[in-house]
Amino acid sequence: MRRVKLPFATQNEGKIKESKRVLSQYGIEVVPIALDISEPDAGSIEHVTREKLRQVRGMGVDRAMVDDAGIFFAAYHQFPGVLSKRVFQGIGYRGVMKLLAGETRQAWFEGGIGLLWDGEEVFFSARTRGRLLESLPAGVTPDPGFPFDALFVPEGEHRTLAEMLPAERERFSYRVVALKELAEWLRRREGSGNS
Numbered sequence: 296m297r298r299v300k301l302p303f304a305t306q307n308e309g310k311i312k313e314s315k316r317v318l319s320q321y322g323i324e325v326v327p328i329a330l331d332i333s334e335p336d337a338g339s340i341e342h343v344t345r346e347k348l349r350q351v352r353g354m355g356v357d358r359a360m361v362d363d364a365g366i367f368f369a370a371y372h373q374f375p376g377v378l379s380k381r382v383f384q385g386i387g388y389r390g391v392m393k394l395l396a397g398e399t400r401q402a403w404f405e406g407g408i409g410l411l412w413d414g415e416e417v418f419f420s421a422r423t424r425g426r427l428l429e430s431l432p433a434g435v436t437p438d439p440g441f442p443f444d445a446l447f448v449p450e451g452e453h454r455t456l457a458e459m460l461p462a463e464r465e466r467f468s469y470r471v472v473a474l475k476e477l478a479e480w481l482r483r484r485e486g487s488g489n490s
């Protein structure tokens with residue numbers, strides 16, 4: 296596939312780093328763009344992702360990617376989900392620990408990626424299951440954009456996502472799964488006839 300530029304409408308540094316790393320392997324150059332998008336505070340990840348895409352389209356952009364993601368605690372119903380950012384900003388690790396005291400630690404991440412490509416809209420999604428530790432492991436400095444990575448141990452692992460190198464983390468990242476699907480879609484779309 297010839298190199299393509301993919302504008303990414305996000306303010307989250309963690310999402311930018313992860314998507315650049317994955318998509319550069321496919322010849323896709325992620326270019327962050329700052330757009331003023333207001334996020335609905337209810338509904339599914341797919342609903343919020345599609346709503347972000349709708350707003351981007353409304354700004355006259357014809358090629359862009361958006362990402363919406365969140366963590367879901369098995370102890371609660373669809374929570375915090377699309378509210379993950381706001382809930383964490385409000386209650387921090389101390390509040391999360393209180394919410395989960397005496398409850399199942401099972402949790403999953405769910406992420407949606409929306410692609411707007413020459414007027415066409417495509418949605419990709421994936422999940423990663425795991426559990427949340429009862430406290431932050433010693434020596435881990437949480438990434439402000441990905442605070443739950445510091446507590447989240449994916450199924451089949453004993454380390455948190457934050458303790459893994461980026462390349463190791465790829466095996467467990469729902470975002471990477473969705474990004475790879477997006478890359479394959481773009482390869483099919485842009486691939487033929489190009490070097």
Ligand SMILES: O=c1[nH]c(=O)c2ncn([C@@H]3O[C@H](COP(=O)(O)OP(=O)(O)OP(=O)(O)O)[C@@H](O)[C@H]3O)c2[nH]1
Nearest residue numbers: 305306307362363364365379380440441442443444
């Ligand atoms: O530990 C984490 N590892 C991840 O991989 C991850 N992905 C999402 N999240 C959390 O869920 C919120 C979603 O927020 P979100 O999708 O609304 O994004 P955001 O507002 O940060 O950026 P934007 O893309 O909307 O500009 C984020 O703030 C984080 O708290 C993650 N936490």
